[in-house]
Amino acid sequence: MRRTKPVLVLGVLAALVFTPACESFLDPSPSDVITPENFYKTSSDAVAAVNAVYEATKWSYWLGFWYISDIATDDIIAGPRFGSDGHRMSNYVFNATEWPMGSLWSGAYGIINRANAVLDRVPAIAMDAGLRDRVLNEARFHRALAYFNLVRSFGDVPLLEHEVTSLEGVRVSRTPVEDVYALILSDLQQAAAGLPSSYSGIEVGRVTSGAAQALLAKVYLTRQDWANAAQTSGQLITTGRYALLPNWKDCFKIATKVTNSESIFEINYDGTLDPGAGSVHTLFSLPSGFPGGDAYGLMTVAPSLAGLFAAADTRGLKGTFITSPYVDALGETVTWSDPPAALGPAFNKYLDETDFQNMHTRAWVAQANDWIILRYADVLLMYAEAVNEGGAPVAAMTAEQALNAVRTRAGIGAVSGLSTAAFRDSVRLERRREFVFEGQRWFDLSRWGILDAAIRAKTAELATISPGETDQHGVPSDLLPLPQSELNVNPKLTQNPGWF
Incomplete structure (x- = not known):
């Protein structure tokens, strides 16, 4: 691209920034500089x-x-x-x-x-x-x-x-928050009712009715509107439009991004490291000793998180993280010391080892990983959470079935007969392991x-x-601070309590 x-x-x-309608939606091309007065x-x-x-x-x-x-x-x-x-x-x-x-x-x-x-x-x-x-x-x-x-x-x-x-x-x-959410809900309800369910050809990647419905369910869930969260996510499940991929790692496969059965909405990046054009997931997260020489190795998976993955969990070792030494898909043994093992295993979730051209060139700066906004596993876990908290289930699936679909795909087996509190903990754990x-x-x-x-x-x-990195502490608030730069230019804004 x-x-x-x-x-x-x-x-x-x-x-x-405009792109001509005749070009591929995911591959915009140049046009001329014009003004609003002679546009539209x-x-x-x-x-x-x-x-x-x-x-x-x-x-x-x-x-x-x-x-x-x-x-x-x-x-x-x-x-x-x-x-x-x-x-x-x-x-x-x-x-x-x-x-x-x-x-x-x-x-x-x-x-x-x-x-x-x-x-x-x-x-x-x-x-x-x-x-x-x-x-x-x-x-x-x-x-x-x-x-x-x-x-x-x-x-x-x-x-x-x-x-x-x-x-x-x-x-x-x-x-006020309530007024902002009122507009969000209105926009998503209209979008869910009015957008097409799918696209073909150059239009693939645009927002669909399913994406609007999934985001609407997430908004309801965030608002703890369990009834509407369960109903909205349940309706999307009932359509049969989406399905979990058999292999969890394939969610991040470059060749089938956007088009796979689990994808609902993604931000498309084309592999060119340029603001808004190329992704940085692999570049920043692979250990710095990884062959190719340009991986940054900025982060690790927290040891406490790595310990939450069972040995059989395909999302754990060689799924979300790797340890040194590591034998990659080309048979090359990779070792590294930065980041150090004491800080946790190295992150490799977005390394697509099925893309052999990229594996051979090892140009991590040019990886074309998308940023996934919504995928079907999220819908299943939202539904499971909402029903467990009191929302009504749909005929197509119970909350337990939704949770277990995600668990069994990961290779860790089903749960059954959990109390409301235990089920809540299980859903929260699966969200953490699934969406690192x-x-x-x-x-x-x-x-x-x-x-x-x-x-x-x-x-x-x-x-x-x-x-010496930091001392133990909590957070000032469950919200973030408003940017000081905005407070400086807009005297009508006020800061969130606890922040400076």
Whole structure:
């Protein structure tokens, strides 16, 4: 795939990166610089505008997001090669000036403003009604996803429902959580009802009705609306549209990304290390001694997490992590000392050893791993959790069957007859083992109200495996601090309690 060349539609605050409708959706190509005044005239303009929303979403997940969602949790330990920012995030000693907070905030509002531009301007275009509705619902999905990431990270946030074209337009106060969630739910309900269930050809990779429904279920789950979470995820299960892959590791196989039966929605990266174009999963996480020479080896899997995988669990050793020495798919014995074994096993979840061309070239800087937003295992575990907490099951599956589908795929067998509390613990454990470094853990800990306990356990572990790294402590809040850079320019914003 070619390197993306951005195309700017100049506005006061937000530039839109457009791609012609005739090109592959996942392979945008160049166009000319134009302005909003002479744009939004044709159906191709409408498609290009919503493609720009996808591009903004791609960039927002590229780096800063997982510093929060995974590095700042009990799953990942920062190694010696990680910068001081990574250590502050991993040790949970960051504050409002840390760049990942600003990246999450600005990235989300960039998506929102582009989506709002689509929703404000596309309805006036004379075009096929079905295509117009699809474009609008794609924009609604992305806006909902961006607001969901904001509200579950920061709590009350400014609610902007229309395109902003002046600095004063963004200097607004925080909106109560309930009002933000009302827009999220409305957007996703419309998207779930109006988007197609699948695409073909060059359109594969766009948001589907199933993606909107899965995200809607996650929103309900986060709100502890067990009835709607169970109903929404259960309805998606009943469609039979998705299925677990027989081999868990194939979820991260480059050749079948987006198109496999478990994939619901992914951020597509094309293997070129460039903001918004190439992924960094393998590059940053493989141990630095791995053949090829450009792996960073920034992190390890926490020893306490590695110990939660049974020997038979295919997600554990050689699934999520590896230890030195390691014999790779080409028969080469790999050894490393950085990161040191004392900090835990090395992370290899995104190393696709079936991609022999990449294994031979070993250009870890050019891996084309996607960032998975939603996959079917998540739907099953959301359903199991919601039903266990009181939601009504659907006829197609019990909560126990949903949980056991994930467990048996991993090779660890089924559970039965658990109490509500024991089943809750089992679901939480499976979510942790299933979704390591997939952008889930911090949000799960926060919504369960156990973030403080998890960080206390992690910092106690750090004191043992890396003396002097940090002392044992908890968290100031189950929310993140608002970026100080935003507080500096918007006097109407206030900081979350406990942060500075």
